[in-house]
Amino acid sequence: MADFNVNVRGVGSVNVIELNGYLDAHTAPMLESTFNKLIEENNFRVVVNFETLNYISSAGLGVFMAYVETMRDNKGDIKFSNMQDNVYNIFDLLGFPMLYEFFKDESEAVEKFNEQGLNK
Amino acid sequence: MIKLLSQLSRARKLENSIFLLIVLFVYKIIFPTLSSVPILIVNELLLLSVIFFIIAYTDDFISDKIDSPIAIVLNVGILTAVLFFIISLSSALFEESAALTEGADFIITILLTLLAFVFVGSLTYIFSGFRSLFFLRQKKEPKKLFNIMMFLIFLAAFSSAIVKMDSSTEYIYNTFYVLSIILISFNSLRVSWIAFLIKKQKLYLLIISIVLSALFAFNFALIISDVFIIRVLSGFSPSLLTFLNLIMLYGLIYFGVIFFTTLFHLPTAEAFDRKAEEVSSLIDLSKLITQVFDFKELADTVTKMTTKVSNSDSAWLVISKDGSLELASINNIGYLEADEIIDAIDWSKFDNNNEVTLLKKNNFSKAKGAALKKNHFDCIALAPLKVHNKLSGYLLAGRKDNYEFDSDDKKSIGAFADYAAVALENAKLFKESIEKERLEKELDVAREIQYKIIPSKTPEFEKLKISALFIPAFEVGGDYYDFFEVDKNKMGFVIADVSGKGISAAFIMAEVKGIFESLSRLIDSPKELLVNANEILKNSLDSKTFVTAIYGVFDTEKGKLLFSRVGHTPVHVLRNNNVKRLTPGGIGLGLDYTDKFSKSIKEMEFDLINDDILVFYTDGVTESQDENNNDFGTDRLDKLLVENSDKRIENLSNEIMKEITVFSKNKAQHDDITMVIFKWNLSKNKNGEN
Numbered sequence: 012m013a014d015f016n017v018n019v020r021g022v023g024s025v026n027v028i029e030l031n032g033y034l035d036a037h038t039a040p041m042l043e044s045t046f047n048k049l050i051e052e053n054n055f056r057v058v059v060n061f062e063t064l065n066y067i068s069s070a071g072l073g074v075f076m077a078y079v080e081t082m083r084d085n086k087g088d089i090k091f092s093n094m095q096d097n098v099y100n101i102f103d104l105l106g107f108p109m110l111y112e113f114f115k116d117e118s119e120a121v122e123k124f125n126e127q128g129l130n131k
Numbered sequence: 132m133i134k135l136l137s138q139l140s141r142a143r144k145l146e147n148s149i150f151l152l153i154v155l156f157v158y159k160i161i162f163p164t165l166s167s168v169p170i171l172i173v174n175e176l177l178l179l180s181v182i183f184f185i186i187a188y189t190d191d192f193i194s195d196k197i198d199s200p201i202a203i204v205l206n207v208g209i210l211t212a213v214l215f216f217i218i219s220l221s222s223a224l225f226e227e228s229a230a231l232t233e234g235a236d237f238i239i240t241i242l243l244t245l246l247a248f249v250f251v252g253s254l255t256y257i258f259s260g261f262r263s264l265f266f267l268r269q270k271k272e273p274k275k276l277f278n279i280m281m282f283l284i285f286l287a288a289f290s291s292a293i294v295k296m297d298s299s300t301e302y303i304y305n306t307f308y309v310l311s312i313i314l315i316s317f318n319s320l321r322v323s324w325i326a327f328l329i330k331k332q333k334l335y336l337l338i339i340s341i342v343l344s345a346l347f348a349f350n351f352a353l354i355i356s357d358v359f360i361i362r363v364l365s366g367f368s369p370s371l372l373t374f375l376n377l378i379m380l381y382g383l384i385y386f387g388v389i390f391f392t393t394l395f396h397l398p399t400a401e402a403f404d405r406k407a408e409e410v411s412s413l414i415d416l417s418k419l420i421t422q423v424f425d426f427k428e429l430a431d432t433v434t435k436m437t438t439k440v441s442n443s444d445s446a447w448l449v450i451s452k453d454g455s456l457e458l459a460s461i462n463n464i465g466y467l468e469a470d471e472i473i474d475a476i477d478w479s480k481f482d483n484n485n486e487v488t489l490l491k492k493n494n495f496s497k498a499k500g501a502a503l504k505k506n507h508f509d510c511i512a513l514a515p516l517k518v519h520n521k522l523s524g525y526l527l528a529g530r531k532d533n534y535e536f537d538s539d540d541k542k543s544i545g546a547f548a549d550y551a552a553v554a555l556e557n558a559k560l561f562k563e564s565i566e567k568e569r570l571e572k573e574l575d576v577a578r579e580i581q582y583k584i585i586p587s588k589t590p591e592f593e594k595l596k597i598s599a600l601f602i603p604a605f606e607v608g609g610d611y612y613d614f615f616e617v618d619k620n621k622m623g624f625v626i627a628d629v630s631g632k633g634i635s636a637a638f639i640m641a642e643v644k645g646i647f648e649s650l651s652r653l654i655d656s657p658k659e660l661l662v663n664a665n666e667i668l669k670n671s672l673d674s675k676t677f678v679t680a681i682y683g684v685f686d687t688e689k690g691k692l693l694f695s696r697v698g699h700t701p702v703h704v705l706r707n708n709n710v711k712r713l714t715p716g717g718i719g720l721g722l723d724y725t726d727k728f729s730k731s732i733k734e735m736e737f738d739l740i741n742d743d744i745l746v747f748y749t750d751g752v753t754e755s756q757d758e759n760n761n762d763f764g765t766d767r768l769d770k771l772l773v774e775n776s777d778k779r780i781e782n783l784s785n786e787i788m789k790e791i792t793v794f795s796k797n798k799a800q801h802d803d804i805t806m807v808i809f810k811w812n813l814s815k816n817k818n819g820e821n
Contacts, residue, residue, distance in 0.1 A: 103744030
């Protein structure tokens with residue numbers, strides 16, 4: 012079926028997860044293991060770049076809900092960036108923008124983390 | 132003749148034998164002494180046919196034991212021993228009483244005849260025993276040789292009787308006798324069955340054969356000396372004596388050959404045993420593969436058999452799971468030790484290897500070799516498990532002594548690895564099909580729950596017409612809608628979608644129903660109700676699951692709707708051929724449990740005017756896809772609403788359903804499709820038509 016890729020890269024102290032393809036119940040475990048690995052390595056500042064993500068199902072949304080608390084408890088966060096409109100609509104209907112920070116561009120999200128870092 | 136005989140049934144052969152025995156017995160009583168030539172010839176012919184028929188009968192009888200040649204040998208041995216006792220005992224007891232041999236007395240005649248019958252019976256049985264052993268494990272049946280020998284023995288026996296009448300014919304007897312011995316010697320060489328005995332049996336046979344050849348030799352020696360019993364038998368029938376003579380000689384030669392053959396087979400006995408064990412283990416294993424689907428059990432059998440057949444000290448099986456190797460079974464080695472050795476091996480070298488590889492101590496680096504040394508392994512054989520060229524693991528066998536695995540060991544380890552690979556694949560497939568079946572059962576339950584939760588019919592009001600459409604997905608998507616009577620003119624309505632699928636979604640759905648059903652009686656404000664619902668769901672939703680919903684209260688008299696939305700798809704309102712989407716703010720249930728949640732929720736009041744159509748739906752409607760992964764989408768929905776606005780709402784929902792079905796006909800429905808349509812209708816027309 013539709014395929015899905017996860018790619019992680021470090022930008023300073025922030026880790027950027029790039030999503031590609033279709034994120035649904037079948038592919039969600041890949042993203043989960045990515046988050047698990049980040050937490051294992053004590054990386055709690057995460058930006059998820061949605062630029063090449065075409066579709067997200069409720070199971071995909073659930074992944075972020077499951078990990079955001081751990082990140083925030085450890086002075087980190089999950090921030091979203093570069094979302095396509097159809098994907099953003101789904102987040103928007105659910106009310107995610109009230110709970111998560113969304114950015115037009117990945118660099119803005121990274122910048123936000125760095126500012127927070129300075130404030131600490 | 133022989134062919135004819137073999138066609139007779141076993142009972143028939145027995146009947147014939149017994150009949151002839153009785154005839155012979157009666158004949159003996161009538162003619163106790165062989166005083167004239169005709170009497171002698173008839174006597175001999177009778178005797179030989181008795182022997183012939185008894186051989187034919189016992190032959191069938193013995194062939195039942197064909198799988199245990201040792202048992203046949205033992206039977207032959209016991210009978211020989213019996214004969215030995217009769218011969219030596221009777222000789223010792225009756226040597227002096229010469230009168231007995233005269234055979235004049237009636238009772239003595241009977242006794243002596245019976246004694247002779249014992250000999251007849253024993254000899255034929257022994258002969259049949261030889262016959263069975265002769266044919267044992269012969270691939271090409273050399274029937275001819277044996278039958279010629281049998282024929283010659285009979286001729287020798289018969290001619291010995293003639294010699295008694297006319298001594299000038301002795302050369303005929305001598306010729307047959309010598310020819311018989313030549314064929315007996317030749318036939319005695321057919322002892323290939325010895326090779327198939329296991330070592331223990333061979334040792335046993337070695338001892339028995341030496342004892343038996345001695346016994347036959349003793350008997351033979353006694354027969355050719357002039358003892359009492361010989362005189363009796365020669366008085367009974369000269370043929371029988373010759374038959375006895377030749378059988379004893381046969382036994383002597385045959386067991387002599389057996390003794391030496393077994394002796395020469397002994398050194399290779401162990402190797403033969405191992406090969407035989409390997410073959411039988413592989414057969415057992417292949418049976419197991421088709422019968423047992425528990426991989427652990429199969430893996431244990433494989434390692435156990437590998438240890439045994441390859442003569443190694445330990446064997447263990449690793450399977451690759453998610454890119455790493457996992458210990459599946461161990462035999463004669465600890466888990467920790469096996470793991471240590473697995474860690475010490477550089478696996479990347481063997482990825483493309485189809486052969487069994489031997490790893491010796493010096494193949495390892497010093498640091499890694501330590502694990503081997505610690506466990507005293509000198510050599511490890513490593514066989515890849517491959518099915519359809521896909522590597523699924525390795526079978527390893529280790530030896531502690533200084534002997535390396537030879538090519539046979541390697542072959543057998545390879546064979547076991549191949550079987551293990553197939554077994555692994557089988558067990559996996561079986562597990563998958565079980566899992567699938569379980570899932571399907573589970574989904575049946577979930578669907579049943581869902582059908583019980585969703586109302587079977589829609590309530591009816593004078594001014595408010597309601598039509599509901601619900602198509603569950605195969606996997607059960609967790610959609611839910613319901614109507615509640617709040618008071619006389621007020622009706623509560625909820626539409627909800629639980630994230631997730633299957634039985635877990637169905638259970639949450641059931642809980643959501645309970646929550647809304649009870650809260651709708653207690654709380655008027657939709658916002659407040661949803662805040663409370665969120666609070667209650669906090670305890671049952673896991674961190675990945677959320678519920679989107681719209682809760683509203685219709686005033687069925689005044690035409691007002693007060694509602695709130697939490698994460699759910701918008702409400703589409705069709706008024707004057709125009710569709711408006713109502714999307715008051717609100718975070719989905721289960722996304723947040725702080726006061727952010729209640730702050731996010733807006734309450735919206737909507738005044739209905741005549742012919743207003745309100746559509747509530749779940750994302751299964753708009754996310755229905757065609758073969759190119761295009762969504763059905765909200766615009767298509769709105770267009771349909773406008774086009775069919777003049778229809779009765781039942782027909783409207785049918786029309787939408789039809790369009791969705793056509794749109795997504797090439798793609799499986801992966802989410803529930805739910806749609807509830809309300810129409811505010813003030814005209815007197817009950818059907819809600821214009």
